Amino acid sequence: MDERKRESMIAYLRRRMAKVGIKMADVAAALAEDRMGQKLxxxxxxxxxxxxxxxxxxxxxxxxxxxxxxxxxxxxxxxxxKPATQRRPAVDWSQDPFAGSRLASGSRA
Known part of the structure; x- marks a missing residue:
C-alpha cells in the first residue's frame, strides 16, 4: 500500500471513529487485550x-x-x-514412473 492510500485510510478511520465515539485509547486497550489473550x-x-x-x-x-x-x-x-526460512527439499521428477500417464495429469477420464 502506498503512502497516499495509507494516509487516506487513516483519515477515513479517524472520521468513522469520531462519528461513533471511539477514542484511540479504546483501540489501544482492545489491542492490548487481544495480545494478552494470545499469550495465554x-x-x-x-x-x-x-x-x-x-x-x-x-x-x-x-x-x-x-x-x-x-x-x-x-x-x-x-x-x-521452527526457522521461518526452512524450505522443502527439491523433488527429482525425472524418475517418476507415472510421468505421461493419466495419474500424472490428474484427469479422471
Whole structure:
C-alpha cells in the first residue's frame, strides 16, 4: 500500500471513529487485550481451537491424544521455534514412473 492510500485510510478511520465515539485509547486497550489473550494460548489445533493449559483438557485435545497424537504437537511455542526460512527439499521428477500417464495429469477420464 502506498503512502497516499495509507494516509487516506487513516483519515477515513479517524472520521468513522469520531462519528461513533471511539477514542484511540479504546483501540489501544482492545489491542492490548487481544495480545494478552494470545499469550495465554499454549495449544492450538488446525481448526483454530485453543487451550491455555489450565483446567480440564478440552475434548478436541483429549480425542487427539487418545488417538496417539502428542501434546507437544499442538504446542504453540513449538511452532515459533521452527526457522521461518526452512524450505522443502527439491523433488527429482525425472524418475517418476507415472510421468505421461493419466495419474500424472490428474484427469479422471
Amino acid at each position: 494460548v499454549r495449544y492450538r489445533n488446525a481448526f483454530g481451537d485453543t487451550w491455555d493449559g489450565k483446567g480440564a483438557m478440552p475434548q478436541w485435545l483429549v480425542q487427539a491424544t487418545s488417538a496417539g497424537q502428542t501434546l507437544e504437537h499442538f504446542a504453540v511455542a513449538a511452532a515459533a521455534k
